[in-house]
Amino acid sequence: MLTEQYNAYSFLLERTARRIKQYAQYQFNCGDFGITVDQWSILKSLRQHADLSQKELAEYCGKDQPTLTRIVDLLVGKNLVERRANPTDRRSFVVHLTPEGERKIDTLTVNINEIRMHAWQNLDEADFEHLKRILNTIYDNLDIGGKS
Template sequence: MERPRDDEHGKVEETTAQTAARAWQGLNTLLMDRHNRRKTVAETLGMSFSRVRALRRLAAGPLTLRELAQWMSTDPPYTTVIVDDLVRRGLAERITNPADRRSKVVHLTDEGRATAARAVEILTTPPDALLALPREDIEALDRVVTKLLK
């Protein structure tokens, strides 16, 4: 991705930097304040967003508690609390690790996979305000976001 042109001192032009800061703040406000799907998914599913994150990750395949803790950037005791709750809800199970019979892996039940799919549906549903934009604006936004994700 090409950076905005620098001035003779190697700095991004001030107006470009100000516009970028305003756009970044606007994105943050849209995603974290006005259309925060984290709260919606947590309320809809009746669990904390940390549990939703664990469910979504486990939907990709079984993990050991240590792997899940590492992926979530949480400590092992807290990850155990999360997994215990998912097991209690019937969304996950601990099974013997086929690669190391001394350890366990956590995998989702059918209900857990369905709940994870519901979470993804909620988190990826665009807000009405976005859907109301002209197609060209939506396509332009998609192009910009795609560039930023690279």
């Protein structure tokens, strides 16, 4: 009986995460932002952690390497990022935000914050604290590094 209950919770988590992304992508499309939710994630990660290798960027964004490469290729084509030689390892490169990428982030931040806030309507601070604690516990329980 308990296993069925936990399966139902896992389903709710997956369903909610999928709905959040679907809603955001729908709003991106309606707003004619010119990028996808995944592309936005890459741009924001690069602003927070400048000049990341593709491997580091994939880790920050939770993407596998081939998917990240495709997204970066699209962003390069839109002149929002560029690949530069890695100053510490000449065999690799880093992904760098272009001035156009910086402007895109500045232009869309308010819109995207409004889209994200829509999901949090009707919740209070106590709800957020409980959710944060629960999600962090689940995340920590699933450490792939073998610690758990």
